[in-house]
Amino acid sequence: MxxxxxxxxxxxxxxxxxxxxxxxxxxxxxxxREPAAQDVHIPGTRGDIYATVQLPGKLARGGEMPLVVLCHGFTGNRAGDGHFAPLADDLAAQGIASVRLDFPGCGDSDEPFTAYTLHNMADDVESVITYMQTTYGTGRTALVGHSMGGRLASLYPQMKGGISALVLWSPANGAGLNGLEFLNIDDFSAVESLAAEAEANGTVSTWGVTLGAEFVTEMRNTDPNAALRESALPTLLTYSGNESILSDTTQAETIAAVESLPQGKVVLEPFAAGNHNYLSDDPATAARLDEDLRGVTVEFLVGCLK
CATH class of the missing domain: 1.20.5 (Single alpha-helices involved in coiled-coils or other helix-helix interfaces)
Structure with missing residues (x-):
């Protein structure tokens, strides 16, 4: 040649x-490449639950997929103030499936807000976990909860069980009615009056919604920080620097509860410039808050679930 x-x-x-x-x-x-997020209707105990499922890519799967359930706050929705979708993407990149749901009376839910009770929310979380297990074969499961979603996450292991880890973003974990302090942080007597009216009349209107007596009674009878200590699960806790609707007492008591756990972790410093929803009027600060919030959450969950 x-x-x-x-x-x-x-x-x-x-x-x-x-x-x-x-x-x-x-x-x-x-x-x-992770599959696109999929909006689904999941059968629940009271009807369909509106949710969004995010699965990891094929190469990220190895046996049972870990699962994270994302729980939004009071009057919120499954967008989680814009944090949940990018968090779901980050989890998927680590081989972790996620599902985020609208609680009763919130987001796309067909129910009235009077159905917003801790019992109903726990039932819905249990339903979406069962759906993910039977549909996709998910395994070890963690909860991420913001504000009232954090209170629910704190109580859920005792209510239902089957949880391997918790992430609490600014949980409304005041004992009893202190968990409702955000309704009027400047005058707790007004919160007590609202609670008494709900329990006497069946409902009370506040914050643009109608609360049912069952929710108020559940709040009165629960102590999420005591539940955290008893469950003793690996738990990550964050609070922002501008928690204008949660008292210093609630924050201090919850920090002490998590720090007492064998695998409890508290992270505060990266969120000093954020508000209760980990947002800021400054776009660069808001982006950094979101990135840091997702970063500490994913790192913690990967360590617990994989």
């Missing part, structure tokens, strides 16, 4: 190898 022909053959071979490498890289990228 002439030298020029050999050179052409070498160039052709090199080109083929490069093309093959690109094809392989593309195929691997497709396999790694």
């Amino acid at each position: 002439k030298k020029s022909a050999r050179k052409r053959a070498i160039y052709v071979l090199a080109g083929c190898i490069a093309a093959l490498a690109l094809c392989i890289a593309g195929a691997l990228a497709l396999l790694r």
Whole structure:
């Protein structure tokens, strides 16, 4: 073979190898790519639950997928103030499935807000966990809860069980009616009056919603920090620097409860500039708060679930 022909053959071979490498890289990228988030209706004890499921990519799966259930706060929805969707993406990149749901009377829920009770919310979390297990074969499960969702997450292991870890973002964990302090942080007597009215009349209107007596009575009868100590699960707690609707007492008591746990972790400093929802009027600060919140959450959950 002439030298020029050999050179052409070498160039052709090199080109083929490069093309093959690109094809392989593309195929691997497709396999790694997380499926799109999917809105679903999950059968619940009282009707369909509106939720969004995010699964990891195929290569991230190895046996049972860990699962994280994302629980929003009072009058919120499954967007989680914009934090839940990017958090679900980050979890999927680590091989962890997630599901985020609208609680009764919130988001796309068909129910009135009077159905917003700790019992009903716990039933809905249990239903979505069962759905994920039977549909996708998920395994070890953690809860991420913000504000009232954090209170629910704190109580859930005692109410239902089956949880491996907790992440609490600014949980409304005041004992008893102190958990409702956010309704009027400047005058707790007004909160007590609202609670008494609800329990006497069946409902009370506040914060643009109608609370049922059952929810108020549940709040009066629960102590989430005592529940945390009893369950003794691995728990991550965060509070922001501008918790204008949760008292210093609630924060101090919850921090003490989590720090007493064998695998309790409290992270505060990165969120000094944030409000209760880990947001800020400054876009750069808001982006940094979201990134830090997701970062500490994913790192903690990967350590607990994988």
